[in-house]
Every structure is written in structure tokens, then in C-alpha cells.
Amino acid sequence: xxxxxxxxxxxxxxxxxxxxxxxxxxxxxxxxxxxxxxxxxxxxxxxxxxxxxxxxxxxxxxxxxxxxxxxxxxxxxxxxxxxxxxxxxxxxxxxxxxxxxxxxxxxxxxxxxxxxxxxxxxxxxxxxxxxxxxxxxxxxxxxxxxxxxxxxxxxxxxxxxxxxxxxxxxxxxxxxxxxxxxxxxxxxxxxxxxxxxxxxxxxxxxxxxxxxxxxxxxxxxxxxxxxxxxxxxxxxxxxxxxxxxxxxxxxxxxxxxxxxxxxxxxxxxxxxxxxxxxxxxxxxxxxxxxxxxxxxxxxxxxxxxxxxxxxxxxxxxxxxxxxxxxxxxxxxxxxxxxxxxxxxxxxxxxxxxxxxxxxxxxxxxxxxxxxxxxxxxxxxxxxxxxxxxxxxxxxxxxxxxxxxxxxxxxxxxxxxxxxxxxxxxxxxxxxxxxxxxxxxxxxxxxxxxxxxxxxxxxxxxxxxxxxxxxxxxxxxxxxxxxxxxxxxxxxxxxxxxxxxxxxxxxxxxxxxxxxxxxxxxxxxxxxxxxxxxxxxxxxxxxxxxxxxxxxxxxxxxx
Numbered sequence: 001x002x003x004x005x006x007x008x009x010x011x012x013x014x015x016x017x018x019x020x021x022x023x024x025x026x027x028x029x030x031x032x033x034x035x036x037x038x039x040x041x042x043x044x045x046x047x048x049x050x051x052x053x054x055x056x057x058x059x060x061x062x063x064x065x066x067x068x069x070x071x072x073x074x075x076x077x078x079x080x081x082x083x084x085x086x087x088x089x090x091x092x093x094x095x096x097x098x099x100x101x102x103x104x105x106x107x108x109x110x111x112x113x114x115x116x117x118x119x120x121x122x123x124x125x126x127x128x129x130x131x132x133x134x135x136x137x138x139x140x141x142x143x144x145x146x147x148x149x150x151x152x153x154x155x156x157x158x159x160x161x162x163x164x165x166x167x168x169x170x171x172x173x174x175x176x177x178x179x180x181x182x183x184x185x186x187x188x189x190x191x192x193x194x195x196x197x198x199x200x201x202x203x204x205x206x207x208x209x210x211x212x213x214x215x216x217x218x219x220x221x222x223x224x225x226x227x228x229x230x231x232x233x234x235x236x237x238x239x240x241x242x243x244x245x246x247x248x249x250x251x252x253x254x255x256x257x258x259x260x261x262x263x264x265x266x267x268x269x270x271x272x273x274x275x276x277x278x279x280x281x282x283x284x285x286x287x288x289x290x291x292x293x294x295x296x297x298x299x300x301x302x303x304x305x306x307x308x309x310x311x312x313x314x315x316x317x318x319x320x321x322x323x324x325x326x327x328x329x330x331x332x333x334x335x336x337x338x339x340x341x342x343x344x345x346x347x348x349x350x351x352x353x354x355x356x357x358x359x360x361x362x363x364x365x366x367x368x369x370x371x372x373x374x375x376x377x378x379x380x381x382x383x384x385x386x387x388x389x390x391x392x393x394x395x396x397x398x399x400x401x402x403x404x405x406x407x408x409x410x411x412x413x414x415x416x417x418x419x420x421x422x423x424x425x426x427x428x429x430x431x432x433x434x435x436x437x438x439x440x441x442x443x444x445x446x447x448x449x450x451x452x453x454x455x456x457x458x459x460x461x462x463x464x465x466x467x468x469x470x471x472x473x474x475x476x477x478x479x480x481x482x483x484x485x486x487x488x489x490x491x492x493x494x495x496x497x498x499x500x501x502x503x504x505x506x507x508x509x510x511x512x513x514x515x516x517x518x519x520x521x522x523x524x525x526x527x528x529x530x531x532x533x534x535x536x537x538x539x540x541x542x543x544x545x546x547x548x549x550x551x552x553x554x555x556x557x558x
Contacts, residue, residue, distance in 0.1 A: 039103060042101065043059075043101050043102075043103065043115070043116075043117045044058070044117065045101075046100075046101065046117055046119040046120065046121055046123065047117060047119045049123065050119060050123055054119065055118060055119065055125065057118065058117055058118050058119060059115060059116070059117065059118065060089070060091065060100075060102075060114075060115070060116040060117075060118050061113065061114070061115050062085060062089070062113070062114045062135065063111060063112070063113050063114075063164065064081060064082070064085060064111060064112050064113075064114065064139070065110060065111035066110050066111065066148055067110075067148065067149040068110060069149065070110075070147075070148045070149055071146070071147065071148070072109050072110075073109075073146065075106065077146065078104065078106055078112050079104065081112070081142055081146075082102075082104035082112060082114050084138055084142060085114055085135055085138060085139075086099075086100070086102050086114060086116055087138075088131070088134045088135050088137070088138035089116075089128060089131040089134060089135050090126050090127050090128045090129055090131055090134070091116045091118075091126050091128070091131075092116070097121070098120050098121040098122040098124075099120060099121065099126075100116045100117050100118065100119065100120050100121075100126050101116065101117045101121070102114060102115060102116035102117070103115050103116075133156070136153075136154070139151075140153060152391035152392045152394075152395050153391050153392070154391075154392045155336060155337055155390065155392070156337075157248065157335040157336055157337060158332060158335070158392060159184060159246065159247035159248070159331070159332075159335075160180070160245060160246075160247075162178040162180050162181060166178040166179065166180055179227075179228045179231045179239060179241070180241060180246065181328075182228060183209065183226050183227075183228060183241055183246055184246040184247055184250070184331075185309070185324075185327070185328065186204065186207045186208075186209050186226075187204065187209075187226060187243060187246055187250050188247075188250065188305075188306075188309045188327075188331065189203075189207070189309045189310060189313070190203040190204045190207065191250070191255055191258060191259075191306070192306035192307070192309045192310050192349070192352070192353075193310055193313075193353055193356055194259060195259065195353065196259055197255070197256060197259060200255060200259065201213075201224070204226065208228075208229065209226045209227070209228065210226065210227040210228070210229060210238060211224060211225075211226055212224065212225045212226075212227070212240060221252070222252070223242060223243065223244075223251070223252045224242070224243055224252055225240040225241060225242045225243075226240070226241055226243070226246075227239055227240045227241065243255065247331075247335075248335070249302075249334075249335060257342065258302075258342055273366070274351045274352075274354035274355045275355060275366030275367070275369065275370060276366075277347065277350075277351035277354070278307065278348060278351035278352050278354075278355055278370055279366075279369050279370050279372075279373045280347075281303075281345075281347040281348035281351055282304070282307065282348060282370060282373035282374055282376075282377050283373045283376070283377075285300045285301075285304060285348075285377040285380065285381075286376060286377060286380040288300045288344070289301075289377075289380045289381065289383075289384045290380070290384075292344070293341075294338045294388075295338060295339055295340060295341040296341045296344045297338075297384060298336060298338040298339065298340040298341070299340040299341040299342050299343070299344045299345045300344065300345050300348075300377075301333065301334045301340075301381055301384075302334050302340045302342060302345065303342075303345030303348045303349050304330070304334070304345075304348070304374070304377055304378070304381065305327070305330050305331060305333070305334035306348075306349055306352065307348055307349075307352040307374070308323070308326055308327040308330050308374070308400070309327045309331075310352050310353070310355070310356050311323045311326075311327070311352075311367075311370075311374075312324045312327065313356050314355050314356055314367070315367055315407075316364065316367075316411075318410065319367075319407050319410060319411060322403050322406050322407040322410070323403070323404075323407050325403045326400050326403035326404050326407065329396050329399040329400040329403060330378065330396060330397065330400040331396070332392055332393060332395075332396035333378075333381055333382075333385065333393040333394075333396040333397045333400065335393075336385075336388070336390055336393060338388075355370075364411045364414060364415050365415050365418075367411055368408065368411045368412045368415045371404060371407060371408040371411065371412075372408065372412075374404055375401065375404050375405065375408060378397050378400050378401050378404060379397075379401060381393075381397045382394050382397035382398055382401070385397060416452050416455045417455075418455075419454075419455035419456075419458040419459055420451075420452070420454040420455040420458065422458040422462075423454040423455075423457055423458050424457055424458060424461040428457070428461055429454075429457045432457050432460050432461070432470055433448055435460075435470045435471045435474055436448070436474055438471070439471060439474035439475050440474065460473065460474075
């Protein structure tokens with residue numbers, strides 16, 4: 001792995017070797033300060049010759065770091081890497097006698113610093129073009145040539161990484177995350193929770209973020225900047241970050257576009273439980289990822305990312321850190337070059353906003369149910385990104401699965417134990433076992449021997465007391481074939497008062513299956529879900545009780 005980041009700077013301290021001076025690192029009797037001045041003067045000679053015509057920014061700086069677990073490279077290998085980097089950046093190609101002057105500094109085993117003058121020997125400016133992308137492509141080739149850990153290629157849609165200055169500042173202050181990363185998460189949560197622009201800025205202020213608005217001559221709001229209290233520069237002034245510098249989708253026009261799709265809707269006479277609604281909307285994401293066009297699929301991923309951003313707010317304290325890590329990881333998976341159809345995911349966004357105002361019940365069943373659906377949706381997101389060759393987004397979804405699986409395991413165990421303690425009579429269990437054997441004969445024996453069978457029997461018995469038929473609930477529900485192994489489902493909350501079922505017919509066709517999806521020999525046990533009236537993209541459906549049957553092991557790639 002080679003991590004390359006660079007920026008134009010004005011002043012640079014050098015302690016290195018080049019073709020114009022002896023190597024200070026190899027000569028312990030040399031005055032290092034004098035060598036630094038000598039090297040700086042030699043680098044600046046082309047700039048000094050230009051006088052007043054010299055450009056404002058004259059130094060190009062590029063740190064190159066290898067992964068800690070990689071091999072230790074020799075000086076000769078690092079020198080070759082440096083030559084390839086400056087050539088890729090358009091600064092000093094092989095055989096160019098008028099190229100920019102540059103030096104490479106190695107003061108640790110795992111990385112070097114490259115500094116170059118942005119004026120060629122002939123006084124012209126170098127043709128850098130898209131040097132950032134060119135350097136990244138060369139880094140991927142170097143990783144392959146030297147057997148280093150290979151990074152995933154990107155598509156230019158990732159949020160800006162913290163600079164080394166920001167990273168070391170946070171480290172000095174004893175903070176785990178940089179101000180940029182903290183602000184990005186808080187702004188994302190405010191966007192996910194807000195229903196209009198005024199509410200967005202109010203939520204930012206309530207989260208402890210300082211907000212500065214930018215207005216045009218007409219008084220119209222053009223943009224905004226945010227800062228963390230106490231994060232100041234050398235002059236004691238707040239360090240401001242505009243929304244667009246935190247992430248491209250956090251600029252004010254992008255925020256307005258997301259909020260503009262949340263049009264008011266009529267209030268139903270009997271509002272559905274927001275946890276049920278969020279779960280039902282999340283369960284529809286796999287069908288969108290396999291059966292809808294790319295714009296709709298991208299919109300579903302944006303909405304799922306917003307849901308993950310808000311879940312830590314509504315979750316018990318013991319799960320917040322894990323869920324926050326899942327949200328941070330999935331943030332990379334919600335952006336691509338595909339324009340999102342945000343209007344297609346209104347149901348999930350509205351229901352999650354309601355969840356923030358109605359935290360998880362004491363038994364945690366609502367959160368466990370939603371996490372189960374989110375696991376399946378993220379697994380589909382990973383497969384969708386894989387088919388579209390979104391390498392970084394696929395890796396982000398994979399990392400998200402690990403955090404969600406950990407969070408689910410922590411909350412599902414107590415929920416299942418709660419239902420197991422209410423196990424029905426032996427006669428009832430035997431009758432329910434007959435229904436199970438008829439509905440899923442190939443899986444019945446394994447389910448009956450599973451420790452969660454008592455919890456499943458308790459849920460089925462409760463459902464029967466409210467008018468549901470156990471035989472109907474046990475029938476496998478329709479849905480797209482999953483490209484991954486299904487993560488463990490969880491019990492449905494509040495089964496004593498399940499929401500009413502809308503009267504509607506099921507969809508006339510099934511979503512198409514993803515390419516290269518292997519046949520699943522052990523499909524998960526699901527309950528049926530029935531769509532409400534209207535189109536699948538804009539209708540919020542009510543969930544039928546889910547069954548507490550656990551499958552062991554986390555999702556594995558197809």
C-alpha cells in the first residue's frame with residue numbers, strides 16, 4: 001500500500017540528498033542547518049531567476065507511505081519510487097534536462113517525502129494536468145511491482161481525507177478524530193434528521209457546531225461553514241470548513257436537493273410504528289438494488305446511509321460506538337458517479353426521522369429488527385457496488401457489515417432470551433412444530449433443534465392471539481435471491497399489538513436476480529410482506545411480524 005497525499009506549500013524544511021549536494025544523513029560531521037539552507041537555495045534557483053514573474057506557489061510536496069505490515073524497502077527502491085512519482089506528476093520525466101528540481105527525503109523506514117520546485121530549469125511552469133490522479137495510478141502500479149498491499153482504486157467521489165496537519169493537531173489535543181471528521185458526521189446527521197433548511201441549521205447549532213452563513217448581495221443564502229468550538233488557528237480564530245470541503249454532497253445546493261424531496265404527507269388516522277415502517281422500507285432496498293434502475297438504487301443507498309447516521313442517536317449507549325463506526329464506514333458506500341433519485345427513498349427517510357423522536361423500546365426488539373434488515377440491505381449494497389466495479393464502495397460496505405453484525409449480536413441475544421422465557425405450553429409447541437414441518441420441511445429439523453426455537457414458538461403463539469395464522473407466517477416470503485448468506489433475523493417488536501395489514505395484491509413480477517448470484521441451499525425463514533397501495537417506490541408498507549430464528553455466522557462474499 002502506498003498512501004500519497006500532497007499540497008502546494010510555501011516553506012519547506014529539507015534534510016535530504018540530491019544531485020547538487022552531499023547527503024547530510026551520510027555525513028555526521030556536516031552542519032545540517034547549513035546543508036538545509038544549501039539545498040533550499042539550489043531548489044529555488046529557477047524561481048529566483050524569474051524575479052517578479054515567479055508564481056505564488058512554488059513548492060510541490062508529496063509524502064509517500066507504505067503499509068506497516070509491508071516489506072522494508074531499500075534506499076534504492078525508494079529512490080526509484082520517487083523518480084516514478086515525479087515523472088507521473090509531470091514534474092521530471094526521464095531524460096528531460098530542463099525538468100523541475102526535486103529532492104526525496106527518507107527519515108523513517110516506511111515513508112519518504114518528495115519536494116519539487118514548480119518552475120522548470122527553462123523558467124516555464126510544468127504541465128501538471130490531473131497530477132493527483134496520475135500519481136494515484138502510478139502508486140497502484142508500484143504496489144503491484146514491489147509486492148505491497150494494494151489499495152482499492154477510487155472514482156473521485158470520496159470525501160476529502162484529513163490532512164497530516166489536521167491529524168497531528170487532533171493527536172496533540174488527545175482526540176481520536178480530526179475536526180473535519182467530527183464535523184462531517186454531525187452535518188450528515190443534521191441532514192438526515194432535518195425536514196427543511198431552517199431545521200437543518202437548527203440541528204447543527206443544537207449539536208454544538210458553530211455555523212457561519214454566507215449571503216450574496218441580494219441577501220440570498222449562498223452557502224455555510226461550520227467549526228468546532230475550541231478548534232482555532234494560530235491567531236485564535238475558529239477553523240471554518242465549508243460544507244463542500246467536508247464532502248461534495250454536503251454543499252448547500254446538495255443539502256437543499258435532499259431536503260426538497262421530503263414533501264409533506266397526510267397524517268394517517270392510525271400512524272404505524274416508525275420501527276415497523278423503517279424496517280419495511282429497509283427490506284425493500286434489496287429489491288431496488290436488483291430490480292430498479294441505477295438512479296433509484298443510488299437513491300436507496302443514500303437513504304440507507306442517512307438511516308445509519310441516525311441509528312446511534314436512538315440506540316442504547318452500549319451500541320452507539322459500534323453503530324457510529326458502521327455509519328462512518330458506510331459513508332464511502334453512498335457516493336458514486338451515478339446521480340441518485342432521492343425521491344424514491346422518502347419512506348425510509350421519514351420513518352428514521354420519526355425513530356429519532358421515538359427511541360428504541362426497552363426490550364430492544366425494534367432496533368434488532370431494523371439491524372437485521374440493514375444487514376441484508378448492506379450485503380446487497382456490497383454486491384451492487386461489486387457489479388458496478390466500485391472497489392472502494394464495495395470495501396466500505398464490507399467493513400460496515402462487520403460493525404453491524406457486532407451490534408446485532410449484542411442486541412439480538414437478550415431479545416431472543418426475552419421471548420424464550422415466554423415459551424408456550426408443550427401442546428402448543430407441538431402444534432406449531434407441525435406447521436413448521438409443512439411450511440419448511442427441508443429446514444424444520446435444524447430449526448427445531450436451534451436454541452432460538454422457544455423464542456420462535458413464543459412469537460408465533462403471541463401472533464395467533466392477535467388473529468394471525470402461524471401457518472401463513474411461516475411461509476417463506478417473496479423477495480430477490482440474496483447474493484450473500486443471510487445474516488440472522490430477529491423477532492418483531494410489540495407483537496401483542498401488530499399494525500393492521502393493508503388490503504392490496506402482491507406485485508405482479510419478482511425483481512431480477514443479481515448476476516453471478518449462487519443458488520442458496522438454505523434460504524432464511526421469513527414472513528410475508530404485503531405491499532400497500534400505490535407504486536413500490538413511494539408507498540410505505542406495514543410489516544407483518546418477523547420470526548426470531550437465528551442463523552449462525554456473518555455474511556460471506558459470494
